Amino acid sequence: MKKEYHKEKLQTIVLSNKGGMEVTVLNFGGVISSIKVPVKGKKVECVLGFDTFEEYVGEAYRKEYPYLGAIIGRNAGRIKYGKAIIDGKEIQMNCNLGENQIHGGSVGFDSVFWDVVAVNRGDDNSSVTLQYVSKDGEEGYPGEVTVRVTYTLTSDNRLRIDYHGTTDAPTILNLTQHTYFNLNESNTDVLNNTLQIKADKYVPLEEGFFTPTGERPPVAGTRLDYRKGQKVYAHTDNSFVREIAPEEVMATLTNGEGSLAMEVRTNHPVLHIYAGYYLPELQPPHRKTIGQSRGICFEAQGYADATKHPQFDNVVLRPKEEYNFFTEFKFIHLS
DSSP states (O other): OOOOOOGGGOOEEEEEOTTSOEEEEESBTTOEEEEEEEETTEEEEOBOOOSSHHHHSOHHHHHTOOOTTOEEOSBOSEEGGGEEEETTEEEEOOOOBTTBEETTSTTOGGGSBOEEEEEEEOSSOEEEEEEEEEOTTGGGOOSOEEEEEEEEEOTTSEEEEEEEEEESSOEEOBOEEOOEEOOOSSSOOGGGSEEEEOOSBEEOBOTTTOOBOSOOOBOTTSTTOOTTOEEOOTTOEEEEEOOSOTTSOOEEEEOTTSSEEEEEEEOSSEEEEEOOTTOOOBOOTTSOOBSTTSOEEEEEESOTTGGGOTTSOOOEEOTTOOEEEEEEEEEEEOO
């Protein structure tokens, strides 16, 4: 049955700073629909997205749905067979990718309307806070979860995302943000971008399921060794293990023209980077082309399918505990 989306619920919030940077956020899916950064006297659109709500819910887009700009929850990534283990009990979640679950199920946090609970516009920072209450049993997850996500734009061109969550029963909570970045001044793919990642280890995936094997081998000697910086490898779709302090830069992306860079900081255990190899071909009016390798995601998150791997950081949230994580993107002019 085709899902109906009610446009009358839509709210659009534009955050801006004195330097002219603008971030557009929708309360539908918490989507970041636009990030514009002034470069050489013009505003460069730095993310893939649409200018209308109809495009975000359109059949062509939803057919090969790439989660453009959306908040992902309750769980980022894939869960093999949709099964998780909480306190020794196997939980069956809804499967929406063959026999697996991906990104929280058929109707995840990306496809619901969030409540706008606060908008603040100060001289230095502007922010918007969104809230969503996920009911017990939603997509098969136990417990009622209340999640707040705050987007903050600072005067020095930092976009910070703060995640907060609570639950009334043990459950999985592992959130991320699925924006596809394209910092190029021109309408070209990101394979001419330079990417540096401060990570010595990565998380390999099980063939056929694309869920973690449980190992964390070194990146040395692989195409995923971005430690010294290299052009974006088209098939990059892996989690990199964070072993540095949260305030340190974990990843840096520099556009093809060498005029704009973006630094990524986070306190999440891993940074999943997806170079958009399977993006569907779409051409929104007046926006950058959507398609293979046209955008790159920096999905800071917990380990996917972590309940099956005791060596991975915990993704189970319990009553009286709080889920608190952040990711920050800083945009830097280079020329």
